[in-house]
Amino acid sequence: MTTEGDAMEVDTAAAPASADAAPESPAAETAEEEEDVSDLSALLESASSENAASAKIPLLSSLLNEPSSRYGPAASALKERAVYSLARAYCQDNRTVEVVTLLTGETCAAFFANITKAKCAKVVRAVLDIVCSCAPDELEMQAGICRNIVDWCKLEKRSFLRQRVEAKLASVLFQQDKYGEALALVDNLLTELKKLDDKQLLVETHLIESKIHHGLRNLPKSKAALTASRTNANSIYVAPALQSQIDLMSGVLHTEEKDYDTAHSYFLEAFEQLDQMDDQEKAVPCLKYMMLCKILDGLNKALGLSKKGVPGARSYKTDVDISGMITGRQGVKYAGPAVDAMSAIAAAASTRSLKEYEAVIAKYPHELNEDLLIRHHLGTLREQLLESNLIRIIEPYSCVEISHVAKLMEMDLPSIEKKLSQMILDGKFRGILDQGKGQLVVYEEEDVDKAMEGGLKVIENMDSVVTSLFGRSQALRSMMI
Known part of the structure; x- marks a missing residue:
């Protein structure tokens, strides 16, 4: 389906001379019906029957550049299918250079010259989607084909198609972790799109901008870009695939703010x-993030007990129970290494086992370390497990040697000292480090005097009231003078 912008890029030569132009004559209709493309159809079928990509490529190329140069409706439809098949064949045969120059080279030049601009834009975007789906890991190739199309669009003065492809290029650069280049491209693109008020492309571009700022760890700007994307989305129809990406980004930002329930x-x-669309590739990360939120939220609630002064804060299996998320039809459908990795992390968190956690990280490096959000928050989870283990070790003692704690934790002494001092400063427990004796002295939690706390709040409120009245009196005095 072409967008509103692409629909504007029509071939004016193909339009009728006036609104009162007569319909096509019966002779023209008969000519279209009698268009002979049986040889092209046979050539396309023979190319489809070939198993080897190297055998398909010559047949498809000859179909696109056949000597008769037929570009009627039936011939154009066959040649469009040939372009898509040729893109798939190049990807299967790992011909990177040919894929990059497919749309802007001689192969498709005659075909593009004889179809409308809207049709051309549709074919270009479809080929880009095919390349991305057939070679998802070949990011350099995707960036190369996008740059070639952008240069070609500038020469042909096809602004709407260029903007579409630039948005795709920004997304590819983001996946390559080239945040600076992607952000510069997005900023220029947004300036143009706001003048044209292309809502659909604004939604997608602001979403890419939000992802880039999140990659740069600039959360305020990421939230602002996501808000702009949602604002534009409210005024148009948004496809479920795009809406799912907006919801996914909202969850990511709420996770960064540690609002795990909302995330x-x-x-x-x-x-x-995504499950309704049966898009398993994109649905699996969402399932992983849901499991991550459950784990972090459950462990936070369990570890929060120690901050309230209850001795022996422990997390039970029910605190980080994610069994309900990975059972039933969906659990069977999405079973795999990614779900197994998160289940193993949940098991380590439920037992507060730092050793088990590190074993899981070593076992599933691909599933846990390549995702930006999971990698960042698993680092937070490790710190929480380390604090939890330290609290469990020191809670029976009023005074314990730091070397004994380091031995039980199987960690070096400087790391344990640093972590204990950090926990004391953060108020995780009350105590002091006696480094002269190499001991940790733990104080008992004192009962809070609620009357004293209430009195201090009253004094604080009275202070603010008196300060406000004093400011007003000063203003009245200045007016009287």
């Missing part, structure tokens, strides 16, 4: 939409 609800919305 889980956004991830669930995105997961359900």
Whole structure:
């Protein structure tokens, strides 16, 4: 389906001379019906029957550049299918250079010259989607084909298609971790799109901008870009695939703010939409993020007990129980290494086992370390497990040697000292480090005097009231003078 912008790029030569132009004559209709493309159809079928990509490529290339140069409706439809098949064949045969120059080279030049601009834009975007789906890991090739198309669009003065391809290029650069280049491209593109008020492309571009700022760890700008994307999305119809990406990004930002309940609800919305579309590749990360939120939220609630002064804060299996998320039809459908990795992390968190956690990280490096969000928050989870283990070790003691704690934790002494001092400063427990004796002295939690706390709040409020009245009196005095 072409966008509103692409629909504007029509071939004016193909339009009728006036609104009152007469319909096509019966002779013209008969000519279209009698268009002989049987040889082209046979050539396309023979190319499809070939198993080897290297055998398909010459047949498809000859179809696109056949000597008769037929570009009627039937011939154009066959040649369009040939372009798509040729893109797939190049990807299967790993011909990177040919894929990059496919659309802008001689192979498709005659075909593009004889179809409308809207049709050309549709074919270009479809080929880009095919290349991305057939070679998802070949990011350099995807960036190369995008740059070639952008240069070609500038020569042909096809602004709407260029903007579409630049948005795709920014997304590819983001996947390559080239955040600076991607952000510069997005900023220029947004300036143009705001003048044209292309809502659909604004939604997608602001979403890419939000992802880039998140990659740069600039959360305020990431939230602002996502808000702009949602604002534009409210005024148009948004496809479920794009809406799921907006919900996914909302969940990511709420996870960064440690609002795990809200983040889980956004991830669930995105997961359900992708599950209905049967897009397992994109649904699996949503499921992983849902499991991550459950784990972090459960462990936070369990570790929060120690901050309230309850001795022996322990997390039980029910605190980080994610069994309900990975059972039933969906659990069977999405079973795999990614789900197994998160289940193993949940098992380590439920037992507060730092050793088990590190074993899981070593066992599933691809599933846990390549995702930006999971990698960042698993680092936070490790710190929480380390603090939890230290609290469990020191809670029976009022005074314990730091070397004994380091031995039980199987860690070096300087790391344990640094972590204990950090926990004391953060108020995780009350105590001091006696480095002269190499001991940790733990104080008992004192009962809070609620009357004293209430009195201090009253004094604080009275102070603010008196300060406000004093400011007003000063203003009245200045007016009287």
